[in-house]
Amino acid sequence: MAQIHDDSPVVRHLTGAAEARNPGMALDMDRVMRARANRSAVERRAATLPGRRSVKKDHQAAWLARAISCIDLTTLAGDDTAGRVRRLCAKARQPVRADLLEAIGLPELTVGAVCVYHDMIAPAVEALEGSGIPVAAVSTGFPAGLSPFRLRLAEIGESVAAGASEIDIVISRRLVLAGDWQGLYAEMRAFREACGEAHVKAILATGELGTLQNVARASLVCMMAGADFIKTSTGKESVNATLPVSLVMMRAIREYHEATGHRVGYKPAGGISKAKDALTYLALVKEELGDRWLRPDLFRFGASSLLGDIERQLEHHVTGAYSASWRHALA
Numbered sequence: 411m412a413q414i415h416d417d418s419p420v421v422r423h424l425t426g427a428a429e430a431r432n433p434g435m436a437l438d439m440d441r442v443m444r445a446r447a448n449r450s451a452v453e454r455r456a457a458t459l460p461g462r463r464s465v466k467k468d469h470q471a472a473w474l475a476r477a478i479s480c481i482d483l484t485t486l487a488g489d490d491t492a493g494r495v496r497r498l499c500a501k502a503r504q505p506v507r508a509d510l511l512e513a514i515g516l517p518e519l520t521v522g523a524v525c526v527y528h529d530m531i532a533p534a535v536e537a538l539e540g541s542g543i544p545v546a547a548v549s550t551g552f553p554a555g556l557s558p559f560r561l562r563l564a565e566i567g568e569s570v571a572a573g574a575s576e577i578d579i580v581i582s583r584r585l586v587l588a589g590d591w592q593g594l595y596a597e598m599r600a601f602r603e604a605c606g607e608a609h610v611k612a613i614l615a616t617g618e619l620g621t622l623q624n625v626a627r628a629s630l631v632c633m634m635a636g637a638d639f640i641k642t643s644t645g646k647e648s649v650n651a652t653l654p655v656s657l658v659m660m661r662a663i664r665e666y667h668e669a670t671g672h673r674v675g676y677k678p679a680g681g682i683s684k685a686k687d688a689l690t691y692l693a694l695v696k697e698e699l700g701d702r703w704l705r706p707d708l709f710r711f712g713a714s715s716l717l718g719d720i721e722r723q724l725e726h727h728v729t730g731a732y733s734a735s736w737r738h739a740l741a
């Protein structure tokens with residue numbers, strides 16, 4: 411079987427230079443109010459995506475490897491333990507069986523980050539020491555974001571002090587629903603400041619924002635306030651990442667880049683568990699934002715069970731046989 415060559419996009423993306431951070435800008439209300447989303451046009455375009463770009467054989471293995479490198483391998487359960495987090499981190503270091511990684515020519519492949527609640531940061535940092543894999547912590551009263559503002563800020567500070575280098579904040583949905591864009595801007599600015607050097611992902615919880623127009627406006631406001639990434643969902647809403655929402659958020663990212671020159675990352679999260687869905691998302695990123703976004707510094711999947719299905723597909727690619735999904739239960 412042909413291997414993925416050293417100059418392949420998969421290998422290059424692992425060694426590419428990181429992007430300068432988005433510093434944000436003053437709140438531009440004209441631009442925010444101009445942001446619109448035509449629901450039927452967006453849904454029509456999204457409906458054409460699944461299955462349209464089918465990549466096969468070595469190309470498919472390369473895209474699946476790239477998907478792995480962009481996963482925020484996540485556990486966000488009330489019964490998380492240090493032991494479970496240590497097992498997840500072992501999986502993050504070696505996401506796929508060593509012989510499969512050798513066979514596709516990427517023995518060093520890892521996931522993009524491990525994402526946990528605050529109390530699980532310490533075991534994750536310890537388990538990932540020396541791997542270069544960052545620890546991301548959900549924060550600011552995740553998932554609802556309804557705890558006192560000063561406590562939400564303090565939570566960020568504690569998570570950074572505990573070793574998280576990425577902070578996934580949740581915005582106050584009520585600010586969006588009330589059209590309080592100044593309030594959302596101020597909140598996001600304060601969260602960004604509290605993060606310091608840690609990168610901040612703004613979770614919009616799009617399933618609770620009512621309209622795609624609100625999604626477009628909230629995306630712009632969070633980027634203007636300095637978000638490094640915008641992220642769809644906590645995984646706890648009744649509707650999480652969808653293709654229409656992704657289209658709207660990616661177009662907001664593109665518009666912000668065209669206006670400011672700053673690239674903001676994108677993280678769809680919640681309910682993405684199949685390799686073929688991951689390929690659809692990657693194709694959408696490539697079409698809407700371009701190849702530069704297909705690296706872990708600008709694109710992540712927030713997912714707790716996607717890796718298991720990707721591993722099954724890679725095993726099939728290398729050996730010609732599928733293994734049972736229970737063999738990949740952890741990821």
Ligand SMILES: O=C[C@H](O)COP(=O)(O)O
Nearest residue numbers: 645679680681712713714
């Ligand atoms: O941010 C990540 C999500 O919580 C993961 O959601 P999931 O368990 O549906 O993959």
